[in-house]
Amino acid sequence: MRILLVEDDELLAESTARALRSQSWVVDCSARGEPVPLSLRQDRYDLLILDIGLAGIDGFETLRRVRQQGSNLPVLLLTARDAVEDRVRGLEGGADDYLVKPFALSELVARARALVRRSQARTGNELCLGLLRLDLEARRGYVGEEPLALSAREWEVLGFLLARAGKVVAKEQIASASSGWEQGVSDNAIEVCVSRLRAKIEPAGLRLRTVRGLGYLLEEGGAREGGG
Template sequence: MRILLVEDDPSLGETTARALRSQSWAVDWLSNGESIPNAVKLVTYDLVVLDVGLPGIDGFEALRRLRSESKGMPILMLTARDAVEDRVHGLQLGADDYLVKPFALTELLARIQALTRRFHARQHNELHLGSLRLDLIAKRAFLADKPIELLPREWAVLVYLLNNIGKVVSKEQILEAISGWDETPSGNAIEVYVSRLRTKLSNTGISIRAIRGFGYLVEESAHDTQP
């Protein structure tokens, strides 16, 4: 999961970003509302954690603009304002949940997990290719209904590939999808993750082909031809 965190307080932003990354989520952290439109154009986010009290464009206006552009990802608002009117205003503008500062990080994580469960339930809960099935809610992978063990980055790469069946995706695209701005994994890391996935998917009729000069293509085939 990739999250956009918008929080202008350096200490709270740092602490919150660290807590989110502890869950193996990729996090991009902004400190102002003006940068949000460009960020959501460049990256598809699974969730936005948005502070109300931002300098310049505040959280309410940023929320209004996101929803006016039909950005449908879940949005969790953070606010120091405990007034009912403020919470109602945010919900009317399209916020999915509200958390009042100061908050416990465990509650923030629980609310994010609940939001993403509800969102995926409204969208799609599973990805399929041949005998491979990914349960996006439980974060479990199955081959012919037998579970296979995946490390968090292996899972993230496989989800991205299955979300792009029929397309060749580059190492750079995969890196962008699974990493935060301040993380610098290399293209070699993607090669390692793909190699591990190939091993775990060997003899299943599912292959991850390397298209020289372009990237990777996941497909169903009668035989695995990629070493």
């Protein structure tokens, strides 16, 4: 496992990196958030551990830039801020988990392991959830063993949502990350595409919910909820 640790407290960064490396994980360290998006484009990582209180651009802005470029890398936020609004802001901004300082290094290791394990829903060249499977190399979708007919636009949107299953995804994120959308695409066009996808993925035991005012949530089980 390879981890990018972004922490500007030198002593904390050293002790954290040492604990992670004790698990035979490779750890790269950065004291600033500005280089992170480029680092993630250039190298393959399994986890980003990101401090909120960085000099320069803070962890929130770093996280925003990472998600804006389409990365679905698991992100664990480190924060000295125990306020509920800060935790909510981080999770809604695309973080997968957070730890409040000071924390036990054993808990950090356990959370890192759990986040990477959960991300293994994406294995190799496939994305899977329930009975739905997308072969990213062949660009083919399946519900169980049955082929799933998808237009190019539906493929882009479903892949983006599936890589972020269990998290709310805004319409703006879908539009900016999908190459099939022309600039300035209307909200209605996204809604139409999502509506078509709902009907196609229901047999896979999935639902694609509209979270009013926020975006869409792809998850397993239950009857379909919400329109749009």
